[in-house]
Amino acid sequence: xxxxxxxxxxxxxxxxxxxxxxxxxxxxxxxxxxxxxxxxxxxxxxxxxxxxxxxxxxxxxxxxxxxxxxxxxxxxxxxxxxxxxxxxxxxxxxxxxxxxxxxxxxxxxxxxxxxxxxxxxxxxxxxxxxxxxxxxxxxxxxxxxxxxxxxxxxxxxxxxxxxxxxxxxxxxxxxxxxxxxxxxxxxxxxxxxxxxxxxxxxxxxxxxxxxxxxxxxxxxxxxxxxxxxxxx
Numbered sequence: 338x339x340x341x342x343x344x345x346x347x348x349x350x351x352x353x354x355x356x357x358x359x360x361x362x363x364x365x366x367x368x369x370x371x372x373x374x375x376x377x378x379x380x381x382x383x384x385x386x387x388x389x390x391x392x393x394x395x396x397x398x399x400x401x402x403x404x405x406x407x408x409x410x411x412x413x414x415x416x417x418x419x420x421x422x423x424x425x426x427x428x429x430x431x432x433x434x435x436x437x438x439x440x441x442x443x444x445x446x447x448x449x450x451x452x453x454x455x456x457x458x459x460x461x462x463x464x465x466x467x468x469x470x471x472x473x474x475x476x477x478x479x480x481x482x483x484x485x486x487x488x489x490x491x492x493x494x495x496x497x498x499x500x501x502x503x504x505x506x507x508x509x510x511x512x513x514x515x516x517x518x519x520x521x522x523x524x525x526x527x528x529x530x531x532x533x534x535x536x537x538x539x540x541x542x543x544x545x546x547x548x549x550x551x552x553x554x555x556x557x558x559x560x561x562x563x564x565x566x567x568x569x
Contacts, residue, residue, distance in 0.1 A: 338379075340369055341371065354393060356391070359460050377436070378434065379420065379443070380434065382431055384430060386425070386431045387448055389446045390443045391418075392419070392441065393417065397435055398413055401434065408519060409522065488531070498566060542555055
């Protein structure tokens, strides 16, 4: 994590995402802008939550860990998205682990300033309500549909999510074969079955397995297989 000392860039993000009407002037004076590198963890499940983060550039991967140590992907997020909103309202520790898929910029708002300047500001409260209700709707939809999709669709969606960021055409990621056990956990399948599907994708020309990485060769083909990305 690195703080970006550029008020002009911060103002650009506020205007681009129409946040000036939501964040009143005393609150805007307390904002900080941070960058996170690809693969960097932004927060861990169970850690104390002290700030609201507003995603204004890049893509995030949100996942949780079970008591048995297994991981389960919740979703991928692109701007405009909030991290720490539910925790702010409920006064709880962080519910999930959040990781930067691509280079990320986030606006940080400490809770103490939100409480002082925002708890009686209707536009901000309405904004939080809309974001939180959308989250719970998407999560309910995801949990009910995820396991109904075949592994081919789940893997195609996952590969599209981690290797492309629509807001950053310069970003083209790749999946390390070292992380295939985690990938199997993320999409709720076995490591053996995952390898069979990857081999099938390679035979179909959708992906290529080389030098410890899975590379996407046919993005459009994966998109047709996924129909719509179930993780975004």
